[in-house]
Amino acid sequence: xxxxxxxxxxxxxxxxxxxxxxxxxxxxxxxxxxxxxxxxxxxxxxxxxxxxxxxxxxxxxxxxxxxxxxxxxxxxxxxxxxxxxxxxxxxxxxxxxxxxxxxxxxxxxxxxxxxxxxxxxxxxxxxxxxxxxxxxxxxxxxxxxxxxxxxxxxxxxxxxxxxxxxxxxxxxxxxxxxxxxxxxxxxxxxxxxxxxxxxxxxxxxxxxxxxxxxxxxxxxxxxxxxxxxxxxxxxxxxxxxxxxxxxxxxxxxxxxxxxxxxxxxxxxxxxxxxxxxxxxxxxxxxxxxxxxxxxxxxxxxxxxxxxxxxxxxxxxxxxxxxxxxxxxxxxxxxxxxxxxxxxxxxxxxxxxxxxxxxxxxxxxxxxxxxxxxxxxxxxxxxxxxxxxxxxxxxxxxxxxxxxxxxxxxxxxxxxxxxxxxxxxxxxxxxxxxxxxxxxxxxxxxxxxx
Ligand SMILES: [Zn+2]
Numbered sequence: 001x002x003x004x005x006x007x008x009x010x011x012x013x014x015x016x017x018x019x020x021x022x023x024x025x026x027x028x029x030x031x032x033x034x035x036x037x038x039x040x041x042x043x044x045x046x047x048x049x050x051x052x053x054x055x056x057x058x059x060x061x062x063x064x065x066x067x068x069x070x071x072x073x074x075x076x077x078x079x080x081x082x083x084x085x086x087x088x089x090x091x092x093x094x095x096x097x098x099x100x101x102x103x104x105x106x107x108x109x110x111x112x113x114x115x116x117x118x119x120x121x122x123x124x125x126x127x128x129x130x131x132x133x134x135x136x137x138x139x140x141x142x143x144x145x146x147x148x149x150x151x152x153x154x155x156x157x158x159x160x161x162x163x164x165x166x167x168x169x170x171x172x173x174x175x176x177x178x179x180x181x182x183x184x185x186x187x188x189x190x191x192x193x194x195x196x197x198x199x200x201x202x203x204x205x206x207x208x209x210x211x212x213x214x215x216x217x218x219x220x221x222x223x224x225x226x227x228x229x230x231x232x233x234x235x236x237x238x239x240x241x242x243x244x245x246x247x248x249x250x251x252x253x254x255x256x257x258x259x260x261x262x263x264x265x266x267x268x269x270x271x272x273x274x275x276x277x278x279x280x281x282x283x284x285x286x287x288x289x290x291x292x293x294x295x296x297x298x299x300x301x302x303x304x305x306x307x308x309x310x311x312x313x314x315x316x317x318x319x320x321x322x323x324x325x326x327x328x329x330x331x332x333x334x335x336x337x338x339x340x341x342x343x344x345x346x347x348x349x350x351x352x353x354x355x356x357x358x359x360x361x362x363x364x365x366x367x368x369x370x371x372x373x374x375x376x377x378x379x380x381x382x383x384x385x386x387x388x389x390x391x392x393x394x395x396x397x398x399x400x401x402x403x404x405x406x407x408x409x410x411x412x413x414x415x416x417x418x419x420x421x422x423x424x425x426x427x428x429x430x431x432x433x434x435x436x437x438x439x440x441x442x443x444x445x446x447x448x449x
Pocket of ligand 1: 090091092135362
């Protein structure tokens with residue numbers, strides 16, 4: 001039993017005491033005393049009691065009215081905010097902040113599945129991220145890492161994976177994780193292959209380079225298999241085609257340094273969000289790194305935080321360090337100061353058009369580490385963009401679970417759902433950046449911190 005649990009995990013769940021189902025008992029744990037933000041958006045619950053039995057939440061109430069069952073292990077959350085485990089809806093487990101993609105893609109693929117993706121996953125979990133959506137990696141590695149985590153063999157968030165990007169043509173040297181589409185039939189065949197392998201979503205990119213027939217075929221085939229389509233949207237025509245063919249979730253705050261989304265896109269967005277029968281339109285702005293690049297360039301101490309080294313071998317750490325030794329010189333970010341002043345306007349346009357914003361970070365891109373990406377995105381929403389903290393937290397808890405159609409099981413702290421719960425000292429509704437140091441992490445009833 002312990003052999004199947006992640007190293008360092010404390011067992012709260014499922015003690016098998018003998019043969020047969022009648023002999024099976026589950027250990028009971030109670031988180032007691034903290035202020036609970038349950039994920040539904042209502043007023044926080046003071047002096048909360050959360051009873052966990054096995055991997056699920058048994059009861060939620062308050063001190064004085066919900067008794068702690070006799071024999072339960074009690075974890076005090078006094079002085080803390082208690083909330084659903086965070087989601088990050090846009091991560092890249094196969095990269096770890098290295099600045100040179102071409103070098104990374106040619107040097108490390110043999111270690112993606114065994115070393116790099118597990119290290120990234122572990123770092124995310126230790127940052128309080130109990131669910132994550134990985135958008136673009138080799139197929140087999142994506143499926144295997146996801147399944148090893150779900151089976152409890154390695155620590156990490158519950159993963160939802162796309163496997164390879166679907167696009168017009170892979171860039172040279174990226175064929176392992178980017179699949180090209182040549183004609184509508186080929187688009188359907190590629191999606192069918194991904195669906196058959198068991199991916200959770202389809203990631204579409206460069207759809208502005210595809211023919212209309214190809215985009216339509218990819219989205220339609222994905223939907224036939226019950227898979228949502230997540231569309232890259234840095235360019236106007238990526239958004240237009242995505243909207244025309246029913247992409248479910250757009251990524252990034254795009255259009256480079258252009259001042260705003262053009263009127264026709266805003267109109268299309270409002271038409272789409274008005275169409276209630278199709279459900280919400282989701283958007284993952286992945287905006288923090290753009291806002292904070294100049295700050296990071298001039299105040300790079302965070303790049304020395306050993307949290308991003310966890311699970312990585314010394315030679316890879318050294319390689320990453322060297323690649324980001326001069327943050328001011330990275331080609332990736334040279335245009336960012338010109339883009340930055342346009343971001344708030346674009347974020348506002350999207351919000352005003354009625355999309356549901358999701359917290360996602362592009363974690364893994366240059367200088368953006370899995371150990372700290374997620375809280376930084378939340379902090380940018382609240383402290384730069386003025387999003388109410390409760391709304392930002394729901395963009396990282398409730399809404400992702402709805403978008404991924406798993407809200408029966410996760411996303412809020414509710415009896416019957418999996419016990420994916422974090423707690424942090426202090427009031428996160430007043431100081432959202434407290435989430436950079438999570439004190440208690442419970443995933444599926446297992447305490448990891
Ligand atoms: Zn990405």
